[in-house]
Amino acid sequence: MAKETDSLKERIQELEMELVAKDKELSKYRQELAKANVSLENLIGQITEEIRMAGLIQKMMSPTQLPNISGFECSSKYQPGDRFGGDYFDIFEHEDKLKFGVVVASSSGYTMSALFLSVLIKISSQIEARRGLEPHKMLELLTKELVPNIQNSDKASVFYGVIDRRTYELSYSSVGRVEACLQVYGQESLQTLEACGPAFSRDFNTQPQSLKLQLNPRDRLVIATEGLVGAQNPQGQMWGGEGLRESVRMAPRQGVHELRNEIMHQNEKFTGRQSPLRDQTVIVMEVKDRVIKLAKT
Structure with missing residues (x-):
């Protein structure tokens, strides 16, 4: 024991x-x-x-002041995201002063955005050297320079349009999820400007195409990035392109700045967030007249 x-x-x-x-x-x-x-x-x-x-x-x-283009009134709003960023936009006159371009891009993050901007800067001289370059040709240049350098699951959506003030014709090409629609004056429905392919990615193999639209006085062009149309409410529902178009339809027929503010307000109301998770950009452009004053010889 x-x-x-x-x-x-x-x-x-x-x-x-x-x-x-x-x-x-x-x-x-x-x-x-x-x-x-x-x-x-x-x-x-x-x-x-x-x-x-x-x-x-x-x-x-991103530009803080858009150029004053005769015959058009423009308004833009860029809101940085709390967690994700990558938006870029610009409206610029061509060397041919009767043409101007609109570029709106939405990248999956700052790394992809930096790559996109570096490529855009690189090919800008090529674009200037080829006056009259069609929008899909510019996207082809982007494809050649951008796609081989894309890493992992990064993506970039791009809308590029050119407006000729001689004819007031919009020629555009886009890939990915940049939402664009045309509000024709006097019509209830809005015309969606469809993308010609998915966003730029490592396996992108789409051949971009240019499409054309005729603009008339008091028509409005609205362009918004994925951070805006892809925003979700607390229940996980997406605002979507229909949310954008509905806010345009329901907005009072006032100026482009008021319409821009209404779009942002409706999106904030839907999501319940004062600041977005992802970069948001919206551009509203209205045709004011079709008078072109030529210089006297």
Whole structure:
């Protein structure tokens, strides 16, 4: 009996020693975990700051003032996302002053957006060198330069249109999910400007095409990026292209700035968010007249 008692005491001592050793190991793990948490918090803070700076850079690169183009009135709104960014837009006159271009792009993130912008800058000289370049030809240039450099699952949607003020004809080509629609004056329904293919990605193999539309006085062109049309409400429902078109139909027939504000307001009302998760861009353009004043010779 005494022998069993001594054996039991020894076993208890062994367990106590093992428990002390485990406590030391646990204490060590806790210290390592605390260090890892500090490192993770620092990393998250660094990434958050990088995202914030990327958003600021993205905003700075988007035009703050659109050109004054005779015969047209334009209004735009860019709102940076809290988590994801990658929008870019511009309206610019061509070397042929009776033509101007509209480019709207929506990338899956800042890395893809930076790649898109670098490619756009690279080919801009080629575009200027080829006056009269059709929109699908510009997308072909983008395909050649952009697609081989796309990483992982990155994507970019692009709308590019050219308006000739001699004929007031819009020629455009688009890929991906940049939503565009035409509100013809006096008509209830809106005409959707369909994309000719999916967004740019690693396996993009679509041949872009140019489509043409005739613009008339008081017609309105509305273009919005994926961050706007793809926004969801708390129930997970997407605002979608129909949400955009419905907000255009229901908006009072006022100026382009009022329509732009109404679109953003309806989207915010739908999502319940004051600031979006992803970059949002909307452009509203209205034809004012079709009078072209030619310089006297």
